[in-house]
Amino acid sequence: MRRHIIALVVAAAISFQPATAAAVDPPVHSPYVYRARVTQVVDGDTVDADVDLGFGIHFHTRFRLYGIDAWEKTGAERERGLAARAWLAERIADREILIESIRDRQGKYGRYLVILWADGENLNERLVELGHAEPDVTLREGDVLQLASQLRPGSIDAVITDPPYCSGGTLPAERTKPPESKYCQGGSTLGRPTFSGDSRDQRSYAYWCTLWLSVCREACRESAYCLVFIDWRQLPTMTDALQAAGWTWRGIAPWDKGRGARAPHRGFFRHQCEYVVWATNGRVPRLQDRGPVDGCYRETVRKQDKFHITGKPTDLLRRLVTVAAPGELILDPFAGSATTGVAALLEGRQFLGFEASPEYFDIGQERLIAASEGVQITRRTSQVL
Numbered sequence: 242m243r244r245h246i247i248a249l250v251v252a253a254a255i256s257f258q259p260a261t262a263a264a265v266d267p268p269v270h271s272p273y274v275y276r277a278r279v280t281q282v283v284d285g286d287t288v289d290a291d292v293d294l295g296f297g298i299h300f301h302t303r304f305r306l307y308g309i310d311a312w313e314k315t316g317a318e319r320e321r322g323l324a325a326r327a328w329l330a331e332r333i334a335d336r337e338i339l340i341e342s343i344r345d346r347q348g349k350y351g352r353y354l355v356i357l358w359a360d361g362e363n364l365n366e367r368l369v370e371l372g373h374a375e376p377d378v379t380l381r382e383g384d385v386l387q388l389a390s391q392l393r394p395g396s397i398d399a400v401i402t403d404p405p406y407c408s409g410g411t412l413p414a415e416r417t418k419p420p421e422s423k424y425c426q427g428g429s430t431l432g433r434p435t436f437s438g439d440s441r442d443q444r445s446y447a448y449w450c451t452l453w454l455s456v457c458r459e460a461c462r463e464s465a466y467c468l469v470f471i472d473w474r475q476l477p478t479m480t481d482a483l484q485a486a487g488w489t490w491r492g493i494a495p496w497d498k499g500r501g502a503r504a505p506h507r508g509f510f511r512h513q514c515e516y517v518v519w520a521t522n523g524r525v526p527r528l529q530d531r532g533p534v535d536g537c538y539r540e541t542v543r544k545q546d547k548f549h550i551t552g553k554p555t556d557l558l559r560r561l562v563t564v565a566a567p568g569e570l571i572l573d574p575f576a577g578s579a580t581t582g583v584a585a586l587l588e589g590r591q592f593l594g595f596e597a598s599p600e601y602f603d604i605g606q607e608r609l610i611a612a613s614e615g616v617q618i619t620r621r622t623s624q625v626l
C-alpha cells in the first residue's frame with residue numbers, strides 16, 4: 242500500500258454545476274454532487290466514471306477515492322487488492338450512483354478526488370470499514386487514543402507534537418481554569434477558539450501521557466524520533482511519561498520565544514522558554530544527509546502566524562520536521578491548527594494529524610490544503626478564523 246498524503250486542492254478550476262440536488266444526508270465535504278455511472282473499477286480506490294453534469298453534458302474521466310488508500314493489486318497485497326476491487330465493482334455495477342467532488346480541480350496525482358455514494362452509503366468509508374482500504378487523510382478529527390490505536394505498527398517515521406500541558410499553576414484551582422485564562426495574556430484569545438483536555442491533575446496527566454505516548458510509539462518504526470513540546474512545570478512529568486512509554490529519552494532543546502514573552506510581574510524571570518523533549522524509538526539514527534539537528538531554537542510568535550491559542554511558530558516547526566527525511570511520514574496526535582502539518586508539507590514531508598476540537602480541525606484543514614499547494618496562509622487570509 243502506498244503511503245502518501247492526499248493532495249487537497251483549493252480553488253475551482255473547472256466550474257462544475259451540480260446535476261442534481263444531493264440525495265445524500267448531508268454531503269460531507271462539498272456541495273458538488275453528481276449522478277454518475279462507473280465504467281471501470283481500476284482498483285479499490287480508483288474508478289473511471291461517466292458523470293452527468295446536467296443539460297445533457299457528460300464528463301468521462303478517472304477519479305481517485307478521497308481519504309482512503311486501498312490495497313494494491315500487485316505484489317504482496319495482490320489478493321487483498323483484488324478483493325477490494327471486486328467488492329467495489331459489485332457494489333456499483335450497472336447502476337447510477339452519486340459522485341461527490343471534494344475540490345473541483347485535479348490534485349497532484351492528476352485525479353479528481355471524490356466520494357462515491359450508493360443508497361445513501363459512503364462507499365469510501367465502507368471500504369475502510371470492511372478492511373479493503375486504510376484511511377489516508379492528513380488530518381483526522383477525534384481522540385488520540387482511539388485514532389492512534391488504528392495505525393499500522395511501524396508506519397510512522399516521527400512523532401512531533403504539542404500536547405495539552407495541563408499546566409498554568411501549582412494549585413488545582415489554577416490548573417483547572419480554561420486554557421484561555423491560563424495561557425493568554427489578559428484572557429483574550431483574539432478570536433481563536435478554546436480547547437479541551439487541559440485540566441488533568443498531575444497524576445492523571447502522567448498516566449494519560451504514558452498511554453498516548455505508548456500507542457504512538459507502537460505505530461512508529463525503529464529509530465523514529467519523538468519530539469514533544471512542554472513547559473518548565475511539566476518537564477519532569479513529560480520526560481518520565483516518555484520513558485514509561487518505552488521511548489529512549491535523549492535530551493531537551495529549549496525554544497526561546499524572545500523578550501516579548503510575559504512575566505507575571507517584575508520579580509519573575511520571563512516565561513521565555515518552552516522545551517522540546519526529544520527521544521527515539523530505540524537507537525538514534527545515523528543521519529547521512531542532514532544534521533546534526535540544532536539543540537536550541539529562537540523563534541518569536543507572530544500574530545499573523547498564530548492560529549491556535551497555544552499555537553507554535555511555523556518557522557520553528559519547519560526546522561524541527563527535518564528530523565524526518567524528505568517523504569517520510571510525521572504524526573502529530575494533537576494537531577491543533579496543524580502547524581506541524583503545514584511545516585511538514587512545506588518541507589516535503591508527509592503528515593498525519595489528529596485533532597479533537599472540530600473548530601481547530603477546520604482551521605487545520607484550511608491551512609493544510611493551502612500548504613499542500615506550497616502556500617502558507619496567514620490569519621488575515623484565512624477564511625475560517
Ligand SMILES: C[S@@+](CC[C@H](N)C(=O)[O-])C[C@H]1O[C@@H](n2cnc3c(N)ncnc32)[C@H](O)[C@@H]1O
Nearest residue numbers: 384385403436438549552553575577578580597
Ligand atoms: C497545545 S494544542 C496544539 C497546538 C498546535 N501546536 C498549533 O500550533 O496549533 C493541543 C491540541 O490538542 C487537542 N486535544 C486535546 N485533547 C485531545 C485528544 N484527547 N485527542 C486529540 N486531540 C486533543 C486540543 O483540542 C488542542 O487543539
